[in-house]
Amino acid sequence: MRKLMWKEWHEQSWKLAFACIVLGATALIGMRARIFSDETMMMWVSSLGLMTLPILASTGLVPAERNDGTLETLLALPVQPWRILAAKISMGVMLCAAPIAVAAAASVLITGGRELTVAEMLLFYAVCIFTAICLFSWMLALSIRLPSEARAGLLGIGISIFWLLATAGLEYPSVPAIAWAISPFAMVRELYVEESRKNISLSTVLGIQTVIVVGLWWWTAKHIAGSEQRP
């Protein structure tokens, strides 16, 4: 497992560094310039993170390796496929979390307590990190058999757009709150819509999302190994 993590780290670390620099710098400059309110700027920074990080993470981990042919080499090693996936998911989670964490640190350092309390800012960024991980999990699961990064990227964009629209659609009053909470964007909406139409707590949404993410990882683990397509 240590060697698998080492491999993933070497392959993805430049993306991690790049994303940390971009998101951290955006937060730093945006907050410092104070063109918008702190809350609006945080929304911009987190939107940038949510739209790019899950795609960046999911396309590079499995479809890129399938495209290169190295996934077959990995799967032919005497190692359980779930270990290979665990290393990839760990790296994907890091790719989703670290840049937003860097942006959070930059935001707190520049503006902590100015318009929002530090706790409010940290809660917002924590929810964004979890939302990014949820989106990443959807993208990874649905792109597990795709043989190219480009197709996985397009799929990732499609998944983001789908869930954005679905979240809006599921907010319709007649839709039960539990159905609305399936959307990965539900947590951000729950936190930010001043008068949420859904009578459901953030912790319940968090619980539902955790179950979905674990389910997606299980499904992905089942499908990464069974590369039954004809060589």
Next chain:
Amino acid sequence: MNDALPANEPPVIELRGVKKSFGKNAVLKDLNLRVPPGQTFAFLGRNGAGKTTTIRTLLGLIKPDAGEVRVLGIDPREKPLEVRRRVGYVAEDQTMFGWMRVGQLISFIAPFYPTWDHSWATQLSDRFELPLKTRVKHLSKGQGVRVALMLALAHRPELVILDDPTLGLDPIMRKEFLRDLVAHLQGERVSVFFSSHLLYEIELVADSVVILDHGRIVRQAATEDLRATVKRLVAPAEAEQILRGLPGLLDLNRSGRQATAVVEDIAAARPVLSAAGVVAQEIDLNLDEIFEAYVIGRRKEHNHAQADVERVA
């Protein structure tokens, strides 16, 4: 057909009635195969014959739809990791991690194999002249294949499975690869299962041969037996009908005043020819010609038979 193979030793590979389809495309059709230990075993077939699918089934990378698979006595469906630990595998056109240096690649792969022999790995690296500090993406094709072979051998496997490893190499490199293979594997009495479609090269190293065509094994025999039994017969054109009726006929051609036939058992054909009073010249065949007779000759016969059926209908 499993002639001339020792039946008393437990086989390193055994397939019984293995079937595999991808959608509607049946790739393996009732595959039966028995590979005795300590041999270099050539697994021959054209592209798309099912060689790679068979090998991936042996390693537990593909699950067969039906049939039994045993590798070193283990069922790869139940214990794929155990099989992969004890087998050295070089995949067809194997892709390594381009960014790694050769030394890093060795350090990455080694921990997955409990039996990895570091001193043997160093010896192999020296013998194969592997540039340990060079990135994998900068290696030549020949060096890449040698790296793959070194990685497949360094954990001292009991069986080595090579899936067309010389694909894409130039003739000199292919010869060097086979020289390395002969030197390092046959000397160690390691069983080798070698898939290829380059027959003139296999001929030099293979103890036994199995010919796969359209997912079915059409012949399995010791290489020498195959050469001794499969012959081309050249007879006058008037004897064409007699030749057509020979047992084990693989191919039949007529050109001008001569008819040529390839039979898989010359001993069975001789009495028929004698009884009919046909004097035919017997010609030895190389593995390439034998393979062609089995794969292309049979298809021609099949097409003729189908045409006959359609005509009658």
